[in-house]
Amino acid sequence: MTDSAESTADPKRIQDALASVDQACEQKLLTAGAVTNIKSWLTEDRYSDYRESVLRHIDEKKWQKLDDVFWTIIPFGTGGRRGRMYEIGSNAINDRTIGESAQGLADYVVRFHGGKKSLSCAIAYDTRHQSRHFTELCAEVMVAAGIKVYLLDDYRATPQLSFAVRYLGCDCGIMVTASHNPPSDNAVKVYWSSGAQVLPPHDKAIIDGVMSCQEIKRGNFKQALADGMIEVVTDKIDAAFLDAASACAFEGPRDVKILYSPLHGVGEAAVVPLLQRDGFNDITVYEPHRERSGDFPNVPGHVSNPENPEVFTKPIEQARAEGFDVVLATDPDCDRLGVAAPLTTDSSGQWETFTGNQIAALLADYVLRKTPESKKNKNSFVVKTLVTTELVRRIADSYSVRCVGDLLVGYKYIAEAMDREGPDDFLYGCEESHGYLVGSYVRDKDGAVACMLMSELAADLKANNQSMHDYLGELFKKFGYHRENLVNVVMEGSEGMASMQALMKAFREKPPTSLGGVKVAQVRDYGNQTATTLGDAGESKPLEGPVGNLIIMDLEQDGNYVAVRPSGTEPKVKFYVFTRLDPAESQDLKAANVKLGDRIAAIEEDVRAFAKLATA
Template identity: 75%
Template structure:
């Protein structure tokens, strides 16, 4: 019996006293007690005990107040050596073991297989090797991408090797403190209902984690390295989605210290782009993300483009591209006019989605490949400009989807990949083709580069291209506000806030009446005027949309599935008639967005 076990009564008394003194939440005490007393946590018992002796109550509460959940992208959070609410060997191990146990039970057979890849984050290689050992011990053949590789390459590998599942070790664009696993099904898409809930059940009930030594499994063939094979086949498959046209564009590309250069650079070269430069300060693969503002490699953050834009102006580049650490998201900056030494600006995710939708559909039309059965896909919190562009080409838009690219992938398989044209979500995710089932920053870089070259040949800037869409379909302005709510108190505040939007929503926002509230959890629409409710067709999830009386203006609210925050999406629009003077129209909508944000923040603070 260890010293920790003999001192368990003393340790349990200490955490009980800490709870009474208000230093630990009840849920944290329950989870700490489990890690101290249950055999499945024996390897971590001494570290937990030392934290208790050192009275690290705040840290203990942070990492034990809940059990880290599966969200829209898997299981994601801050790394710490212990804790049910942290990413560590135990929580990563439970995730892999739960997946293995479910696939064995659900699929069965003697020839199960799993593909595994990892990004540049701290401990990503370690966690990938741990997951591989767990899958091997469960009887799986593991196909391993043993270098920093992109999330879409993992999705492709699952499909290419006909795997039953896949694991990507990445926390996407989160801060350096974080890591995660994204879990994939045999389709190459992230796990969906009912598999996700069933896997969670296996994860939560996981007792023993069984791990085969990685080196032994590699030596005897139970782990097979497939990096070179997938590199070649992935580039072949993505390049097959190219469109014909000019290739004279000077491109500055930033991988933001992530994996992207291994996919983006060879893909652009294959597509005929010979003038591609990797932005040197962001080239080093590093989990610290040292040369980006705040050490957060998120292409949604305009600040990451400031230095690359300076370099682009000095070097005469036509466009700046940036992908996040696992290269599934794309950010873009371009000059406002055809003068590359003039003023530049970034595009948000909705704007990139709009210009790529227009580009893909116009090129498909040129090739005679459009018909009413063809379709594009977007989520409920992605701009309706996508739907209007699709309608102008007489193709369908599948748009009643919850947040998460896995739902876009689900539609591709449900509606048929042969008619799929383009998928987009506001958080900078884009996909064409049939080769994978997740958003792909590399293929998005290829499409934007093709558009940049085509516009350069036509004497038009990318921003002017977008402005043409606004004049045709009406000016759209979207904005996203994140309200962070950390820890156990934050979770309770999130729940109160969502309940308030359901039970007593604002009567007006930005001086416009709220006409109705769409509640996708109850699947009802409530009229604010008379309180009547009606059934709401669509998916079921924790999402609320408040429709304003002015058509095309609405606010969506949802808790993040991957981070401790509530996300507020604001959508505004003017008619085409009121959008011909884009300067005046932009001023009107900018003021409306600012007013919406102020009203939403005020409402949230009162709850």
């Protein structure tokens, strides 16, 4: 921020700047949205601390940068408010947008609880640039609103924040992280008293407060620490979290050699103690990824995403050379898990990674197989999202366990289903983007407990002289070969937003009649709550399920469909491609894999062509 003298800019300079902004708009150097937001930051008192910086950018004619950071107001997505960091801008992560987020949450919590005397908020942060700074800012806002802060004052995992909210009985929580995004990004994830990220009606009310925020009221961090309004609880939460997560372990062998990568994030502090508590003694942290750094220096493209097979390339080299049985990796805030394992029981041979859907299926079968029959009943259930493989549902059916799977994207919906259906009967939750959970100690995905379960499975298979890939192959033979793929179409900036809207409109109003040479039989529109059959006898009927900006095109062949939705956290449209063969066609795994690989490639080609035409 600038000081008060700098904040009071010369009125003529401001008028000249406003004229320059109008001229830049006429020259198509700025979009209309950017013009509106820049003028607000130049003229409204609530943005006075940033006025000098905005003026400097205008003086230097940094129109592209100004358009990038002002063309819209950064929204709340599936996981909170996330984006690129920059010192100014309504579409950037900075002190103003983070402060607004914290203020909107604080105001709503105070208003929601009326006269409640004691309010509290748990706050944690990861290794990203400015995470500690934004943490102090959020804590100061909470304290100023009379809300006590319980602080995890070291790099800690997102599931530990969810746990802290529940364990300490907090009214809300804030996690400062941008998960697996590039180093340029940061964010806040906002949690409610349940330990889950905020859901309706709280999310809309908080967003309304954020958008209308005039003044960001801040206390003094050091004084609040001294007064006890900020209490450091790192050690207390570490111990309690370890106890709760380790209680979810299953009995079995523990003889397995594990190579673990925290991908420059917080995971080591959660994963290694949990594995050790569960009886695993042969754990090595992959040294090149061990440094806790927001630059993510030693991963491809500096993006620490365990969904990306390339992050495993170097760790696999070490694993093959030194006889490891499995490679595990968690993202920077340790709520997602990626896995690689040898194709056979020979660790010196070829290795491959697993997709998020494959891990979901492997862990589903493991958890349900190991869960004692005494804990299974007619109410027992697993949970998944609409864009997570149906193989999980088929596995659950084989164990006579319910699968709650009619959910929008976002682990908060899995958390909501846990509480709605009954946490005592919850066995397992998963989503295709590498998020997994057992137990009811948190209401978010947990990379640490997923590492524990996957290590147990690896040891169990090793004791039976079976590879993890062979185990997956058995599931395919039994339930049919399932193969999925995620296609991302990036659409950045103001033009990208318009393209995303045009594309979703095209899918709703005139969807493709075939994809990959297979006819589209039905279109499920979760935004308009309709299911429409295609063809001469096409008809539309009401669609039961959640309401959200998601479209699913069901192909004529059972188990083959394509889901499309705009990302809630990144400027892209996501296409989820699902293909399947029946068990009779799946006994030759190599042939089945080739057949579905060709089908996916053809579908992807058609999807990209449709997207290009729709947004031209």
